[in-house]
Amino acid sequence: MTGKARRTVAAALALAAMTPMLSGCLEEPSAHEAVRDFLVGWQTGDYAEAASRTDGNEKVVRKALEDAKLQLDAASFRFDLTGIRGTGDQVEADFRAEVDLGENNPLWEYDGKLPLHLVDGSWKVRWSPSVLHPQLHEGQRFAVDVIPQERQPILDRHRDPLQQQATLYVASVVPAALKNAEEVCERLSKITGFPQDRLLSRIRSARPNIEVPLVTFGRAKFAQLGDQITAIPGVEIARQPQSLAPDSPTQIVGSVTAVTPELVQQLGGPQRAGDTVGRTGLQKAYQEHLTGSTETRVVTVDLKDPTKVTELKKWNPDRATSPVLTTLDRTEQKTADAALSGGTPGMLVAVQASTGEVLAVSTTKEYNQETDAFDGKFPAGSTFSIMSVEALIKAQMDPKQKLACPPDRSVGGARFHQAAPPVGETPSLQANFASGCVTALASLARRIGGSELKASATQFGIGAPWTLPLKTFSGSMKPLSTDAATARAIAGQNVLVSPLSMALVAGAVASGTWRPPVLVTEPKTLDPSVEAAPPKPLNPVPLDAKTVETLRIFMRSGVVAGSARAAAAPGGSVYGITAVATRDRKPLSWFVGWQGDVAVAVLAASPDPTAGAAIAGRFFRGPHPTL
Known part of the structure; x- marks a missing residue:
């Protein structure tokens, strides 16, 4: 320590001594100086100086002070001189010690005493191990026990x-x-x-x-x-x-x-x-x-x-x-893993429709359960027609209205293509929804405005500020300021979603209420290191009962007579629709739907538009304790 630093510490100790506890002993400045120099030497690691202010063997005292720091694994000592009292050639000083126990974290505070007496006309600290701590005696040493808690599951x-x-x-x-x-x-x-x-x-x-x-x-x-x-x-x-x-x-x-x-x-x-x-x-x-x-x-x-x-x-x-x-269910998880074992790259998220609780998250090796199934940003494709139809029904559009499903259509300059359009009679809105006809659905851009479509998406949690302990993506939409942009949104081309967000959409139709996702029920809060302040929880959003009933009919027809037939399973009706999308020029196959109280979103990397529905079908045919 530099001379300046030592003087600063000494001054602090001297000031601490100027308290009402002091007695007439301050008339003996050399006693105070002996105490000050001993504590400053101990605090700064100048053990030779500290030892010279005692009546003990300097080598023994030096070692005792060094050992105390090692035995406590102390990062530092700090002392405050709180009083000196006594008469004649017998004096006792009181001090407050603060020991930083380093990586063991706690700050150990205790009160100590320094007895002093005159030796050949000089004040000396009467040396014994109790100078270091009142309960430390000859033949003893300090030690620190550290007992960690076992990691919980x-x-x-x-x-x-x-x-x-x-x-x-x-x-x-x-x-x-x-x-x-x-x-x-x-x-x-x-x-x-x-x-x-x-x-x-x-x-x-x-x-x-x-x-x-x-x-x-x-x-x-x-x-x-x-x-x-x-x-x-x-x-x-x-x-x-x-x-x-x-x-x-x-x-x-x-x-x-x-x-x-x-x-x-x-x-x-x-x-x-x-x-x-x-x-x-x-x-x-x-x-x-x-x-x-x-x-x-x-x-x-x-x-x-x-x-x-x-x-x-x-x-x-x-x-x-x-x-x-967590809200995860081991049986549902095994069922989801088995459903994805067919060789097609993909992912599946299952939630409890009535609560929003996540039951299972499964991916093949090509995808990550957190960064893709929860936080991935994928084009919604015509699964977004769930929100589109909800807005159209509110706008009083007849579900039975006929809509042509041509191979190609242009809306506001945006072009759309439908592979393998139906032949024969012009399909209804319900039939086009069930088959995912992009050209028919995009033609409805002039029937609803961008603001209405945005409001419908918001009701279903798209873009909602939910918070889970892991990374998630609730969805996003580009501005819908033109007919072309609205048509692309209806077709899900400028709407990004995650499998988790779409599983919640399916759950909203199944239960009649959109609910934010839940993954952990205990503890109620995240670690402070992860989350500075808990977010305000999102409230469930009840949907219009009449509109929901129509959507359920539409989604049931998707499995019974539409493109989602591969998702059919015994043991209860399956509801759902399929969609195709493209990301990075790679084809994707969606299925969004539910059976009973289990809602799922499946996204498969496949040119087969029914690949997602096939995975969902295997899932629904497995064991389900939550159904």
């Missing part, structure tokens, strides 16, 4: 875990059994990349007879480094089973990893050996809830009998761990 709606058992490998040492702790930490640091000084500080601050975990490995990393680790004398490996491997839906549940040097640098904070960190999905979003915080104790340990321990201070975890209860 992520659960489905029935409280079944959505993780499988995985094995972590923990490298530990017993400090008293090590012949050379510095060498052990040097070798371990070279192999693992963890800083040598941090490994060593954990050993020095632990109780000598207690096993100290230093580094944790996953299976792959241990297979790579295990032989080198076990070759270090004194290092023992313990297998630690934990429910960490994500079960389906794996990308929604998320991955967990043991703390690595790279993660410590990336995340900061008090990550320790044995800690686990959520890297993706809900494991990342709810890291603080799942892991809570550690219990920390400062103790004294008898050097001759380390089992004799006295607790000086204890901090209970300030955040209790708690499982994350």
Whole structure:
């Protein structure tokens, strides 16, 4: 520390001494100076200066002060001199200590005393271990116990875990059994990349007879480094089973990893050996809830009998761990995964129509459950006709009105093409809806304005500001200022949606009310690190009952007589429509519909317009506890 810094600290201590607690002892400035210099030396790490102000062996005092910092793994000490009292050649000073326990987080505060007496005309601190702390005695040392809480699971709606058992490998040492702790930490640091000084500080601050975990490995990393680790004398490996491997839906549940040097640098904070960190999905979003915080104790340990321990201070975890209860259903998830096993790339999102709760999220390897099924931005195609027809029915259009479905049509300069248009009698609005005739539906652009179409989409949650713990996309529409833009919207060409947003649209028609999505029911809030302030929850939006009834008839005809026939399944009526769309010049096949209380959106990467409906059919024919 520089001379200026030392003078600043000394001045602070001197000012702290100028309190009403002081007695006539201030007439003895040398006593005050002895106290000040001892505390300043201790606080700044100038242990030689501090030791010179005591009556003890300077080498012994220096070592005791150095050891105190190591044994507490302290980042810093800070002292306030709160009073000096006494008469004659016997004086006692009171001080307040604040010890920053570094990566162990808590600030330890305690009151101490410094007895002083005159030695050959000079004031000296009467040395004993109790100078460091009133309860520290000869033959004892400080130690810090750190007890982490076990990581909690992520659960489905029935409280079944959505993780499988995985094995972590923990490298530990017993400090008293090590012949050379510095060498052990040097070798371990070279192999693992963890800083040598941090490994060593954990050993020095632990109780000598207690096993100290230093580094944790996953299976792959241990297979790579295990032989080198076990070759270090004194290092023992313990297998630690934990429910960490994500079960389906794996990308929604998320991955967990043991703390690595790279993660410590990336995340900061008090990550320790044995800690686990959520890297993706809900494991990342709810890291603080799942892991809570550690219990920390400062103790004294008898050097001759380390089992004799006295607790000086204890901090209970300030955040209790708690499982994350989701709305997912393991049976529905297995059914969804099986439905997508036919070889066609795609994804499926299932929600409970009456609540908006997400039941299953499944994708093939080509897609990601979070970034595509929840947050993907895909053209809606003629599935947007659900919103279009809702607006048309409100505008008093007759569902039985005949509308030609030609192969090609131009509306306001925008051109539309319908592959394989029907032959024979001109179809009705209902029949065109059921078959997804783009040219017929686009022709209705002049029957409804862009504002009416936008209002209908808003009722169905398109663009709604919902918030889930994971990334999601509720949809977006381009401005509808021309007939061409409105026609493109009716055809879903300038409307982007996610499979999640369309599953909620299907749920709205099925239940008569649009509801925002729900994925997690407990805890009620996200981690502060993820969400600074909870958003205002969205309210459900009741739909016009008469309009909904007409839409249900339309969507039932999509399965009975329209292009969604492949979605039909026994055990209850299936409702739904199909649509085709293109993204990045690749054809997509939609199905949006429901059976019972389970609403789904399927998006398949296929030129076959019925591919989405076929996947939905396999899903509806599977087991469904929620139906």
